[in-house]
Amino acid sequence: DTGVSQDPRHKITKRGQNVTFRCDPISEHNRLYWYRQTLGQGPEFLTYFQNEAQLEKSRLLSDRFSAERPKGSFSTLEIQRTEQGDSAMYLCASSLVYEHGEQFFGPGTRLTVL
Amino acid sequence: DAKTTQPPSMDCAEGRAANLPCNHSTISGNEYVYWYRQIHSQGPQYIIHGLKNNETNEMASLIITEDRKSSTLILPHATLRDTAVYYCIVRAGNSGYALNFGKGTSLLVTP
Numbered sequence: 001d002t003g004v005s006q007d008p009r010h011k012i013t014k015r016g017q018n019v020t021f022r023c024d025p026i027s028e029h030n031r032l033y034w035y036r037q038t039l040g041q042g043p044e045f046l047t048y049f050q051n052e053a054q055l056e057k058s059r060l061l062s063d064r065f066s067a068e069r070p071k072g073s074f075s076t077l078e079i080q081r082t083e084q085g086d087s088a089m090y091l092c093a094s095s096l097v098y099e100h101g102e103q104f105f106g107p108g109t110r111l112t113v114l
Numbered sequence: 115d116a117k118t119t120q121p122p123s124m125d126c127a128e129g130r131a132a133n134l135p136c137n138h139s140t141i142s143g144n145e146y147v148y149w150y151r152q153i154h155s156q157g158p159q160y161i162i163h164g165l166k167n168n169e170t171n172e173m174a175s176l177i178i179t180e181d182r183k184s185s186t187l188i189l190p191h192a193t194l195r196d197t198a199v200y201y202c203i204v205r206a207g208n209s210g211y212a213l214n215f216g217k218g219t220s221l222l223v224t225p
Contacts, residue, residue, distance in 0.1 A: 002157070031211065042201055042215025043158060056212065091157050095211075100146070103213060105157025 002026075004106035006092050012112045013082055020078045021109045025094030032075050033103060034067055035091040036060065043091055049075060050097065082113045118202045123220045126196075132189040134219050136202030139183040144206050147178060149187045150213070151198040158201065158215070161187065192223045 003026040013019050025032045031050050035043035046065070047057045051072040061067075064082075069075040079086055089108040095101035119137040126132040138147065148163040162169055162176045164185070169176045175188040189196055201218040 002159075004157070033211070035213075040217075042152075042199075042218055043213070045212035045214070048211055058212070093157070100148075100163055101211075102160040103158075105159070107155075108157055 002104040002106065004092060004094055004104050006090075006106040006109050008109055009107060010110045010112075012114065014114050015082060015084060017082055018078065018080045019082055019111065020076050021090055021092075021111075023075045023077070023092030023094075023106060025074070025092070026104055027073075028096070029094035029104070030072070030097045031095045031101060032069055033093040033095070034075070034077050035093065037089040037091060037108070038087075046077075079111075082111075084113045087111055087113045118204055118216055120200075120202050120216065120219045122217065123222070125222050125224060126189075126192045128194060128223055128225050129191055132192040132196065132221060132223070134187040134189075134200050134202075134221065135184065136187070137184045138202070138204045141182050141204050142206070145204050146206070147176065147185050148203040148205060148213070149174070149176065150201045150203065150215070151196075152201070152218070153195075153198040158213075161200075192221075194223050194225065197221060197223045 005024045007022045033048040034046040037043040049069040064080045067077045091108045093103040093105045095103045149161040150158040152158040164176045178185045199218040199220050201215045
């Protein structure tokens with residue numbers, strides 16, 4: 001257990017539905033990251049926050065995706081109008097603010113879109 | 115960030131050293147080499163990082179060639195619990211915080 005928790009661990013939804021995932025980082029970590037991992041591939045970066053500010057977004061983060069970190073603590077990732085291609089593991093990580101901040105990953109939320 | 119090349123899979127006998135290679139021939143002077151691993155059904159885990167000197171911690175050793183175009187992660191006494199996908203990542207230490215994982219090397223440690 002790294003101290004980063006994610007909820008739910010598994011989510012099955014029908015195409016077109018909205019889903020929201022939550023990530024609780026290690027409490028003193030200022031930085032929070034979201035990644036997506038599909039079968040057989042390494043994790044791909046989606047976005048990251050420093051405190052409550054969203055500082056970087058990947059081109060993978062389409063308009064249907066939105067992430068928030070309202071009080072600089074937990075974060076949510078929402079996917080609207082889900083598509084089958086959204087099926088993946090969604091990983092959250094957190095780190096301290098320094099040059100080589102080791103990223104601590106949560107167990108992930110596995111999304112299946114039917 | 116520089117691109118890395120790793121073999122897709124490797125085997126190692128339990129108790130032996132596992133040597134995982136990584137090529138990063140286009141690495142820039144300000145880019146570091148990071149290693150993470152991902153055990154099945156878990157999130158990735160940081161192992162070690164280095165710039166140009168060899169590094170060692172409680173998990174592994176990192177050997178970087180003098181020209182910095184390749185490196186080797188060494189697990190000195192592999193155990194069955196070291197079976198995982200190992201990712202070599204090259205990234206500037208002071209710019210950009212995303213980790214570009216690639217496909218990594220799937221290491222199987224056998225009894």
